[in-house]
Structure formats: structure tokens, C-alpha cells
Amino acid sequence: MHVFDPDRPQAIKGRGAASNPEGRFETVRHQVEDDGWQSALLDTDAPRPRTEVTAERARSVITRNDSPDIHFTQAMNPYRGCEHGCVYCFARPSHSYLNLSPGLDFETRIRAKENLAEVLRRELSRPGYGVSPINIGSNTDPYQPVEKRLRLTRGALEVLADCRHPCTIVTKNALVERDLDLLVPMAERRLVQVFISVNSLDNRLAAKLEPRASAPHRRLRAIRTLADAGVPVGVLVAPIIPALNDKDMEIVLAQAAEAGARCAGYTTVRLPWELKTLFREWLALHVPQRAEHVMSLIQQMHGGRDYDSDFRTRMRGQGVFAEMLRRRFEVACRRHGYGRARDLELDLRQFRPPREASPQGDLFRTD
Template sequence: MSVPSDPFAPRAFKGRGAASNPEGRFESIRHHAEDDGWQSALLDEDAPRPRTEVTDERARSVITRNDSPDIHFNQAMNPYRGCEHGCIYCFARPSHSYLNLSPGLDFETKLRAKGNLVEVLRHELSRPGYRVEPINIGSNTDPYQPIEKRWRLTRAALELLAECGHPCTLVTKNALVERDLDLLAPMAKANLVQVFVSVNSLDNRLAAKLEPRASAPHRRIEAIRALADAGVPVGVLVAPIIPALNDRDMEAVLERAADAGARCAGYTVVRLPHELKALFREWLALHVPDRAAHVMSLIQQMNGGRDYDSDFRTRMRGQGVFADLLKRRFEIACRKHGFGRARDLQLDTSRFVAPRKPSPQGQLF
């Protein structure tokens, strides 16, 4: 039996991004493990891997409104809380603290599915004062993460939006989006949908560690091609860019996406709010220890000397010399491949007809 020198030290789990389960920032109790000599013999490399657990959540509302000036949509919807993709850099990890769960392994293993999403969405869209604007699906967690295969909440939401002529945008890094081409293609024909596929590297080995349960980079490129071939307007998001880790692939990603049929492109730099700072440092120490200090140094240079700067003016693109270089490289590549901006396409809001509320007596007309 192989026993680690420190049985409680964080260690990588195959298929998971985080290596530990630290308490969220709202917890009043902190746990600290101490080895008394008995536990060491029970902990080895063959310990069970964390399993995915999904809880059916009864949502009271599903459409959220955005007032951040650096985000280019006003309405959003997320069918799931937590994300099985396990991307270690995910800025949404700290949101799990609101559920009294850890932003670490809990975020990718203890998931919430809004089982009543369509019922609540229908109610919200049918309100007399509802003002139609495109709804972004997947702004916080991925709507096509693996559990969507069974729960099918994203598909159900798309069916309702298509039924009432409501425009939407989708953001994903999973090729499962191809499953819904039968819905997306007719919606695209009516100018009701735009899809963005996130691809931040072409390195399969790096992707398997950074975003362990997302589709491999080449499959996401294939998904872009499938969407484009079906007439669905699709863009690529090189996001997030992590200096000294995946920034070298920016131009290659844009070239491959353009060849596959992407019409527009965008990018963001890595953001490390709240508990994510420690989780990301832990990941660097486990997977790229020789580059960990250099990566964090460049991140701090882009954030005014800190791990993270929440200033709306700079948080998405960073500041300083390295951030300026990324911006210049992106602009040159976009001009080369003829990319437009992600917000250039104006979806049609004139087709919307509010869904009727379910009635036990049915409808006469």
C-alpha cells in the first residue's frame, strides 16, 4: 500500500479539477485535519474518487437580470448550479458558497438541477409587464454539462423559447450542443439564436487537467463546424486566457474556429475572485509547479499587483503590458480571419408571443 507523506495534503483526482474541498467564505466553522497515526494507513492512491450527486431544486425564479457594465446582455438563465466540467479557473465556483457548499470539489460533484425550470420560465414570460430581450443561457454554469444528457433542462427551455419566438444566446464548451440542432437551426432561420463555443487551448493534455469533463478542444471545433453547417450563427470565445499556460494558443484557436465557420470571436483573461484564488494556486502547485510562480506573477501584473481586481473597466481584459499585448494579438488575428464582434448580431425580438398560462379547462382558441 502506498501511503503519502501527508495523508491530508491536496491531491489530484482523475476527472476532477479541484484537489480539495475548502469551506466557503460564509461558513463560521473551519475544519483542520490532523494525522494521529491511524488515518495514514487508510489513505492511499486507490481511495474512492468523488462521485457526482444531483439534487432536484425547486426554483422560485429562473431569469436573472444583469447590471454589470462589462457584460453585454441584460437577462440570463442557468438551468444548473455547480458544473460537472470541473474547470479549475471557473469564476462561478465561489457561488456555491451561497448553498453552504465548497467552491472546491463540491462545486463539481454536488450539483443542483432546477427541475421546475420550464414551469417557472413559462410563468415569468407570461407576466403582463415582461419586456422581451435575448436571454443568455449558460452565463454562470454550462447548460450542456454532462448531467444535461439525463435532465434535458436546457433542451426543454429551448423548446419553450422556440414555441413563443423568444431570442436567446448560448455559451458552452460541450459538444452536446449538437444534439439540439433540430431546435437551433429553425430558431436561427428566424434570427432567434446565437451560440458561443468556448475554446481556450488546443492542447488535449492541458485541457484534461484544466477542464477535465468538458469536451476535448477538437470536439468543440467540430461542434462549431456542425452549428455553422446547420446555419446557426456561432462564435468562439478564447476564454479564459491564462498567461504562461494557454495564451500561446490564441491565434491557433482563432484560425481553427474561423476555418470551422465561426463568425465572431471574443476573449477574457482569467479571473480569481474570492475562494478561487487559493484553489487555483493549489492546482498550479499540483500540475505545473515549475511555472506556478511565473503564472501568478503575470496574473498579478494584469490586476494591479493583486490576484484579482474587480474593477469593471479592467477585470475581463486585465491591465498593463501583458494585457495590452494580448489585446493587440487578438485584434490582429480577428482582422486576419474576418471576425466580427460577439455583440454585432442583433437577434429579433419582434416575434415574441407570450406563452399562455396552463389552464385546467384548456383553451377554446
């Protein structure tokens, strides 16, 4: 008989994390205790937490970035937290700033910026605003499941399309196909580029690593759909986890190229802050026989530590294994004719600041 043990983390179907550890800013610790009744009377699995979405009013939505290893200076994230539940997500520790856990809270307690489009329009219309492409989805996925109902990402795209502002999109959800009616005209004006993240073609592994993201084959189909419609699309083999999914790098690049991807990029797994503990817990639950080997290779890429925040190496690591990954990636890219992720130049000259509707002013419009 299987008995639920509250003191021992257990895999939860449809979720990436198996526990809900306190964030690093919390001063109170919580511990589950079993009074004996449930474990004695019930044959049950670990409880399955439901997703809760809370609306919030954002004061600003465009964030600025000056990190030398990130190739965009502006970003926007419609949601805080992500139901995809990718256990390796480097954004998990950001939930600590909300007094929530980077574990299950990150994927079950989502904050939605309900006034996203309104605030975006206001920020773009400010005097002196400097135009540069806005990356949508740099932290959490803009097409996670709740987007199907709330349509916040679509609202932001409508604002960007209306004022002809360039943007890039990063996602691992085929829901991006829904917005082709906006993306195609933007692509014709060289105002958008989409990147689909695919780090493995193993459906069983993906179901554990990224439990609520689109299946790998479905993401490849989304690449084909976008490419066939004329939307420039690239593939991100990210993150690569040594001894877990690195074997799929070449086949992902090959199939993405065949589907129409024009450029490619990759990163290795990053384990900042509380993510170290969550990822070790996931390894122990799902691949215990390889857990030590995986962590040993990760540490070899980060100077003997689980994570090194140095801008020069944090995205791809260093050392023998990291160098091997780099060479494999470069060879595969040459074989399949990929350009670099930065090769497409989006047009900044077409931008026109949003303005209030004015029938009289429209008499003098020339566009």
C-alpha cells in the first residue's frame, strides 16, 4: 500500500517542484506534520495543488537591462510565476520577493498584470522614450496556460503593433500561433521575431522537466506554422542539462531547421539561490541514479560550485564540458545553415508614439 509521507517530498503529477520551501527573505519556517489519521486511514498520493491567479495593478511594465550577456535592453513580462512548472527555471527565486515560495507557489500562484496594455501605452507615449526592441517573456512565459483566458500578451502585442514598435518573443507554448493575425503584419514590417525553446525531444523527460509546457513535437510544429506564415522564428536549445538532455542538441537543431527556424541559440542550466535545492530534489525524485553525475558536471562548468553568477560564463559555463557543448553547437549550426540569434535587424524607425484617439487629428494623418 502506498502511504503519503508528509515529511518526504514526492513527485506531483503535472508539477515540476515537489515542495514549497520558504524564500530566502522569510523569517518564519513552516513544517508539515501528520497527526497519524491521514497516513493511517488513507492510501493516497501527495496532494495536487490547484493554480490560483491573482490580478495585480502594475505601476510600470517595461524593465531595463544592462547585463552584458543579454542581447536586449528592454523587457516585459505579463505574468509573475509560470504554470509551465519548469523545474530548472532561473526565474523561480523571484517569487521570494512576493513572500511566496520559489517551489510550488511559483507554478501555482500566478500574478497577472491586468492593466498591462494600459500601462504599456502610457510608457511608450512618454516624451523622450528611446526605442529599442522589447523582449516579451524574458523571465516567465507570456503564453503560459492562463494566457488563453486572460489574453494579456495579446493585448500588449496589439499596442506594439498599433504603434509599430519592434519586439521579440520567447516561449515554449504553441499558443503563440493564436496571434498570427498580429504577428504576420508585424513581420512584414520587420517588427517581430519569435524564439521557441526546445531542449529535448524526449516526451517523458519533458513531462517531468516542463510538465505544463507544450510537448516538444508540438513546439516544432509551431516553428513550422510561424515560418510558413512568414514570421521569422528561431530555436533556443535551452537550458542544456549535462547528462540529462545534452544528447538531444543536434537532433533538436536539425528538426527545428527543417521546420523553418532561421537562427539558433543555447544556454546551460543556471541554479541561482533557492533553485539549487529544488533542482537537487527533482533529480533525487526522477533520476536518482544520475543525480550525482549531473550535479558533478554542472559544478565542473561553474568553477566547482552549483552556480557562478559571472556575466562572462553564467549562460554557457566554462571548462572542458562547456567547451564541448560550444563546439557541438557551432558544428550543428554550420551544418544546418543557422544564423546567429542577433542577425535579424528589427526596424526601429517606424515607431510612432501612442496617442489618444482624436477624429480631428486623424484628418492630418499621412500613414
